[in-house]
Amino acid sequence: MRRADRLFQIVQYLRGGRLVTAAMLAERLEVSERTIYRDIADLQSTGVPIDGEAGVGYVMRGGFDLPPLMFTHDEIVALVAGARMVRSWGGVTMARAAEEALVKIEAVLPEKERDRAANTQIFAPPMGITEETRQLIDECEAAIEARDVLSFDYRDETGAATSRSVQPLGLWFWGKVWTLIAWCELREDFRMFRLDRMIDAHPAGRTYRPVPERSLAECLRQIEAKYGPQR
Numbered sequence: 001m002r003r004a005d006r007l008f009q010i011v012q013y014l015r016g017g018r019l020v021t022a023a024m025l026a027e028r029l030e031v032s033e034r035t036i037y038r039d040i041a042d043l044q045s046t047g048v049p050i051d052g053e054a055g056v057g058y059v060m061r062g063g064f065d066l067p068p069l070m071f072t073h074d075e076i077v078a079l080v081a082g083a084r085m086v087r088s089w090g091g092v093t094m095a096r097a098a099e100e101a102l103v104k105i106e107a108v109l110p111e112k113e114r115d116r117a118a119n120t121q122i123f124a125p126p127m128g129i130t131e132e133t134r135q136l137i138d139e140c141e142a143a144i145e146a147r148d149v150l151s152f153d154y155r156d157e158t159g160a161a162t163s164r165s166v167q168p169l170g171l172w173f174w175g176k177v178w179t180l181i182a183w184c185e186l187r188e189d190f191r192m193f194r195l196d197r198m199i200d201a202h203p204a205g206r207t208y209r210p211v212p213e214r215s216l217a218e219c220l221r222q223i224e225a226k227y228g229p230q231r
Contacts, residue, residue, distance in 0.1 A: 001029065001030075003039075006029055006031070006039060007039055007042070007043060009028075009029060010025060010029070010036070010039055010040070010043065011043065011048065011060070013025060013028065014050060014058060014059065014060035015060060017059060017060070017061075017062060018059065019052070019057045019058070019059045020057055020058055020059070021056075021057040021058070022036040022037060022040070022054060022055075022057075022058070025058075033054075037054055040052075040058060048060070049061040071109070071113060073116055076105075076109070076113055076116050076117050076120065077116075077120050077122065079101075079105055079117075080102065080105070080117050080120040080122070081120065081122040081124075083098040083099075083101050083102045083105070084098070084102075084122065084123060084124050085124040086098040087099055087102075087124075088123075088124040088125065088126035088129075089124060089126060089129055089173065090134070090137060091134050091135070091136075091137030091138035091141060092131075092134045092135055092137075092138055093138045093141075094137065094138070094141075095134070102117075105117060106118070128176055129176075130196075133178065133195050133196055136195050136198065136201055137171065137178055137195065139201060140168055140171055140180050140195070140201070141171060143168045143203060144168045144169065144170060144171070146207065147167075147207045147208050147209075147210065148168070148203045148204070148206075148207055148208075149165055149166065149167055149168075149185075149203070149204040149205075149206050149207065149208055150165070150166050150168050150180075150182070150201055150202070150203060150204060151163070151164065151165045151166075151201070151202060151203075151204040152164055152166075152193075152198045152199060152200055152201035152202070153198075153199040153200055154193055154197055154198055154199070155197050155199070156197070162186065163186075164184055164185075164186055164193070165185045165186065165204050166180070166182035166183060166184050166185060166191070166193070167182055167183040167185070167208040167214060168180055168181075168182045169181045169182055169183065169190075169215070169216040169219060170216045170219075172192070177194055177195075177196065178194070178195045178196075179192045179193060179194050179195065180192065180193045180195060180198070181216065181219055183208075183214040183219075190214075190218075190219040190222065
């Protein structure tokens, strides 16, 4: 391992406020503790906010970050494939952000890795998703963040129509279909709503106060209790 790579790895191991000893770093990086002591001293001399001492351990103060210096081949494939999927199947804002992310990823990669990114043969054709659904994804995401109650008409799989007001909690993507997870004020329970069956969705003009028994965490707990772990 090059010394520059080793210094980068030391910073990564120290991120998150964890106390890490020189012995632990030496074992993970397959070098001597003396080498770790020198590396830590060099990092400290360049301004990296590492506290601690030999024989006790080291911790990095919060607020310090480094951009990624490199990606492995598998990481490049995952990043490119994920961005392409969001670009094809996400909301309008998501798609634009994914496009920009692809540009930024390619911009910071060395030439060899840029070629790998360009030659990643994984695609997600946007077949079946409408512009209306894309817009609705963004609207739901914004409502989730702002805790806005959403109102809409809904048709279930039988075609039966109801009017709903819901407290939106999260969005799930099932491969072709997006669903909104929400607390339904009509049913007084958690419900999932397919976005392509929602009609005239709009903010109800009021926000909701989050409570544990109506939270996304509680909804997921109930799902896992019924169907098993969802990961």
